Amino acid sequence: MINITDKRNCTGCGACVNICPRNVITIVEDGDGFVYPKVDAEGCIECHLCEKSCPMLKDMSEICKKHAEFPQFYAGQLKNRDDLLEVSSGGAFWAFAQIIIEAGGVVYGAVQEDVDHIYHVRADNLDGIKNTRRSKYFQSETGATYRQTKEDLKKGLTVLYSGTGCQIAGLKGYLGKEYEHLITCDVVCHGVPSRKVWQAYRREKEEREGKKISELVFRDKSAGWSHNQYKITYQDGSIEKEASTRQLFHAGYLKGLFYRPSCGCCRFASLPRAADVTLADYWRYEGRFHQQGFDLGVSLITVNSEKGSKLLRLSSKYLEYDTIERTLALKSCKHLDEHPSENPDRPNFFKVFSEAGYYAAAREYIKAGNDISLIKRIVRKFRILVRL
Numbered sequence: 001m002i003n004i005t006d007k008r009n010c011t012g013c014g015a016c017v018n019i020c021p022r023n024v025i026t027i028v029e030d031g032d033g034f035v036y037p038k039v040d041a042e043g044c045i046e047c048h049l050c051e052k053s054c055p056m057l058k059d060m061s062e063i064c065k066k067h068a069e070f071p072q073f074y075a076g077q078l079k080n081r082d083d084l085l086e087v088s089s090g091g092a093f094w095a096f097a098q099i100i101i102e103a104g105g106v107v108y109g110a111v112q113e114d115v116d117h118i119y120h121v122r123a124d125n126l127d128g129i130k131n132t133r134r135s136k137y138f139q140s141e142t143g144a145t146y147r148q149t150k151e152d153l154k155k156g157l158t159v160l161y162s163g164t165g166c167q168i169a170g171l172k173g174y175l176g177k178e179y180e181h182l183i184t185c186d187v188v189c190h191g192v193p194s195r196k197v198w199q200a201y202r203r204e205k206e207e208r209e210g211k212k213i214s215e216l217v218f219r220d221k222s223a224g225w226s227h228n229q230y231k232i233t234y235q236d237g238s239i240e241k242e243a244s245t246r247q248l249f250h251a252g253y254l255k256g257l258f259y260r261p262s263c264g265c266c267r268f269a270s271l272p273r274a275a276d277v278t279l280a281d282y283w284r285y286e287g288r289f290h291q292q293g294f295d296l297g298v299s300l301i302t303v304n305s306e307k308g309s310k311l312l313r314l315s316s317k318y319l320e321y322d323t324i325e326r327t328l329a330l331k332s333c334k335h336l337d338e339h340p341s342e343n344p345d346r347p348n349f350f351k352v353f354s355e356a357g358y359y360a361a362a363r364e365y366i367k368a369g370n371d372i373s374l375i376k377r378i379v380r381k382f383r384i385l386v387r388l
Ligand SMILES: Cc1cc2nc3c(=O)[nH]c(=O)nc-3n(C[C@H](O)[C@H](O)[C@H](O)COP(=O)(O)OP(=O)(O)OC[C@H]3O[C@@H](n4cnc5c(N)ncnc54)[C@H](O)[C@@H]3O)c2cc1C
Pocket: 086, 087, 088, 089, 090, 091, 092, 093, 094, 108, 109, 110, 111, 118, 132, 133, 134, 135, 136, 137, 138, 139, 140, 162, 163, 164, 185, 187, 188, 189, 190, 191, 192, 279, 280, 281, 282, 299, 300, 333, 335
């Protein structure tokens, strides 16, 4: 029976929930706002499948396989400019998804139902997969999608499953073997924040503003990709946009003050990665996409296997891409090969937060906007102007 004694050892991926033959494992939220499996001991038949499927208990070589000629690194951007406005980076995922759907396959990814709720869905058509676009900075619930994936694979369908590294590792742990028609895609992940902290922030903000939030977009590109913004829409129709680094909740997230405990020691945030292809923002891109619009977004694509390589080749119908050096890729994106680090102030933050709320804790531990110094901001703006 799965028994979590150290919360750093559970990512909440849901492999155990999906594999349990008696359906006696459920996912529940703890006091800090992170989900963990809970076993109904009375119904448990001690088959130990939950432990066998857990990616945290497996040898890493079973999850993240090394391939001699990989990883390979690329910069990519969608050819369609309208589509580029709907994605977080250069839209490599949307190119992959279109190729799989056109070939009669199915795609799994994370959608946002409302302001607080992110979960994984299965889609066999483009309309169904549209809402998986754009990064949502909360942990997505995988639900029964690992089981559904297995059913699809058994039917001979090609499946593209996307998610964070730990979710791809969870799927692999659940499946327990390689499937020829399964292609996996992970996003480089900066960690997932506490839902409880978000909900408290939201409540306090709504009280201060005197109006309810009806919609949240984590990655608004209207001021340009490099001026990444949070866009909050209120029920009265008013809209608030704020640079992510200065946004009071996102600034705390970026500082690692309220990550899931397993994120600060993530096993799946380094090379070799668990997925066939890994996507990230290519912030330090210097190349030909500048002519057509650097500020529309550029994807950093890491191909980890032959399957990933084939998918990238097929996606050239929708995606332009160029090979890049490993050193440039790692220089641009440290979380490609390094897990995020937990802030030493995390326990103090949670203490003040639980006693006095989000804004009180933020006053002490987050100085939103000061994360990027004025000089750095001027340099960044200058570099963008020079590129345009
Ligand atoms: C929580 C999180 C943290 C990230 N941290 C970084 C980072 O530190 N550095 C960096 O370079 N890139 C990071 N990314 C990845 C980056 O923001 C883009 O998602 C990635 O470059 C893909 O962009 P795209 O334009 O190809 O596709 P998009 O259309 O922007 O993204 C769609 C893809 O993201 C997946 N996705 C969206 N939200 C979630 C979620 N909550 N859980 C699981 N999967 C999700 C969808 O399933 C789909 O595969 C992060 C993404 C997430 C979700």
